[in-house]
Amino acid sequence: xxxxxxxxxxxxxxxxxxxxxxxxxxxxxxxxxxxxxxxxxxxxxxxxxxxxxxxxxxxxxxxxxxxxxxxxxxxxxxxxxxxxxxxxxxxxxxxxxxxxxxxxxxxxxxxxxxxxxxxxxxxxxxxxxxxxxxxxxxxxxxxxxxxxxxxxxxxxxxxxxxxx
Numbered sequence: 001x002x003x004x005x006x007x008x009x010x011x012x013x014x015x016x017x018x019x020x021x022x023x024x025x026x027x028x029x030x031x032x033x034x035x036x037x038x039x040x041x042x043x044x045x046x047x048x049x050x051x052x053x054x055x056x057x058x059x060x061x062x063x064x065x066x067x068x069x070x071x072x073x074x075x076x077x078x079x080x081x082x083x084x085x086x087x088x089x090x091x092x093x094x095x096x097x098x099x100x101x102x103x104x105x106x107x108x109x110x111x112x113x114x115x116x117x118x119x120x121x122x123x124x125x126x127x128x129x130x131x132x133x134x135x136x137x138x139x140x141x142x143x144x145x146x147x148x149x150x151x152x153x154x155x156x157x158x159x160x161x162x163x164x
Contacts, residue, residue: 032062039071048078066095070102073109082109098129104136108143119144 028036039054052075059068073088089106092099107122123144126137 028058028065028067029062032058032065032068035061036068036071039075043071043075043078046078048075051075052079066092066099067101069095070099070105073102073105077105077109077112082112085109086113100126100130100134100136103129104140107140111143111146111148114148116144116148 035054035058039051039058042048042054043051052072055068055071055075058065059072062068069088069092073085073092076082076085076088086106086109089102089109092102093106096102103122103126107119107126110116110119110122119140123137123140126134126140130137132138
């Protein structure tokens with residue numbers, strides 16, 4: 001009887017260790033993988049609408065594969081649809097809160113919309129989780145340093161009250 005608590009604790013430990021060691025990261029459906037690779041190639045070639053079509057087809061095959069949202073967001077940003085891109089990045093972050101690519105991409109899209117303060121929050125989170133030399137952190141910092149697009153800066157200057 002005096003070994004029962006120790007035996008129960010060991011049983012729980014072995015059960016947890018066994019379940020954790022058998023957990024494999026989620027693999028993408030091979031058919032969807034082909035479409036994702038095709039979409040990335042098309043996006044690199046500047047064919048954003050064809051890339052979006054490929055990513056959406058991959059998503060239809062494997063809707064549980066979170067990185068497809070990051071790919072869709074990148075394509076939306078390339079089309080100038082930062083709001084849609086932010087939606088995709090946030091879906092990826094809802095599914096995987098520590099997705100560095102989604103954090104960085106969302107921050108870059110926020111800067112492109114003029115929301116630099118929100119992007120700086122993403123940068124602070126990335127720096128704490130990933131470090132200052134992480135590629136995602138470096139990319140977001142560079143985008144923040146570059147500032148919002150010139151058209152937003154011009155609009156902001158026009159909206160500013162005139163000095164008397």
